Amino acid sequence: MKKRGWIIYNGNLPGNKFLDYAQWIQEAASKQDSQTIIIKNNELLSFLGTNQLELLAASKMELPDYVVFADKDIYLARQLEQLGLRVFNSSHAIESSDDKITTYQQLAINKLPIPKTIIAPKIFATGRIDSKSIEEAIGKLGFPMIIKEAFGSFGEQVYLVNSEEELNLKVLELQGKAFMFQEFVSSSYGRDMRLQVVGDKVVAAMKRTAANDFRANVTAGGKMAAYQPTEQEEKLAILATKAIEADFAGVDLLFGPDKNALVCEINSNAHIHNMYDCTGINAADYIVEYILGQPDDE
CATH class of the missing domain: 3.30.470.20 (ATP-grasp fold, B domain)
Structure with a gap:
């Protein structure tokens, strides 16, 4: 029996990069005799209620045999899994x-x-990281040092700092965000x-x-x-x-x-x-x- 699939991408992002990925997957599926449809994540609203767990826009759609999840909408991926669908990659992996x-x-x-890494302690936007944590990071990793945010894409949230002054300024800038101090691999x-x-x-x-x-x-x-x-x-x-x-x-x-x-x-x-x-x-x-x-x- 031929398998049918959904390919889900983020419908709120500008540009066609993510749609392009979905289309490549769809073309590959077609070549392998699997019918797929491309769906934006904002077309599949997750609905929860007492004794209810469903997808609003998909109420009239037949559920697929598999889902290729080309997005980071972890909650939607998990909702699909809770409905019994096999999601690639899984919400856990994403x-x-x-x-x-x-x-x-x-x-x-x-x-x-992996490079030597120190996880910065969680600091809320109203707080400030203590100097001891910064001193320990410098002592363990030295300069130059990489500062990397936990969430980011295309290398845009990765920074190279060369001095304690630069480090302090970057840490202040990242206040309230999850990040790490990391060894620079020259x-x-x-x-x-x-x-x-x-x-x-x-x-x-x-x-x-x-x-x-x-x-x-x-x-x-x-x-x-x-x-x-x-x-x-x-x-x-x-x-x-x-x-x-x-x-x-x-x-x-x-x-x-x-x-x-x-x-x-x-x-x-x-x-x-x-x-x-x-x-x-x-x-x-x-x-x-x-x-x-x-x-x-x-």
């Missing part, structure tokens, strides 16, 4: 990926290599690698470099080139994906000082268009093949 502090905690508990300055993992396999990889920025994100001006990862890098990317219990992910690795990679970030909804432009490999084909190959009772 939540773990979206919160970078949670990501690093999951990586650490699985004993995977051997990976302006370069990293993105490995696209699907199931137990790395299906594509690229190296990203930036001439005038410590971040290598393509959105921030980085250049990309096809890359052949080492066996250690492939294994690490797969283990990192499993650490957050994702079915597929774009895993960003840093070039460590001893030539062994470190996990920088895990993207549960990695945009695959750049990877295709760089490598000629359409990760959507692998993602859909993986989804359609999962047993119905899972």
Whole structure:
């Protein structure tokens, strides 16, 4: 029996980047004889009441066999799961990926290599972080130092600070937000690698470099080139994906000082268009093949 799917993306964001991802998944599903429809998250309002748990706009729609969730609307993803739908990636995986502090905690508990990280204590907007915490971060990590917000995309919430004065100003600016102090990996300055993992396999990889920025994100001006990862890098990317219990992910690795990679970030909804432009490999084909190959009772 042919499987039917929903592909959900965020309908409130400007631009077509997220719709583009959904369309690539839809085209891949069509090639594999699976009918799908693309739905905005704001078209599926979750409704809760006594003895009621449903989707308002979907009352006249037949529920699908699977959902590809190209968004970070964790509450909607969880509502779909509570209705008995298999969601790729799961709400748990999306939540773990979206919160970078949670990501690093999951990586650490699985004993995977990561930069040294200190989680800043929770400070409300009306409070102020104590100087002792800052002094401990400086003593443990030194300068330069990375300050990374727990929530952010495209490298925009990652900062490089070179002095105690810069650090104090950045901490003051981030008051009320969750963030972390992190070791600066100088051997990976302006370069990293993105490995696209699907199931137990790395299906594509690229190296990203930036001439005038410590971040290598393509959105921030980085250049990309096809890359052949080492066996250690492939294994690490797969283990990192499993650490957050994702079915597929774009895993960003840093070039460590001893030539062994470190996990920088895990993207549960990695945009695959750049990877295709760089490598000629359409990760959507692998993602859909993986989804359609999962047993119905899972």
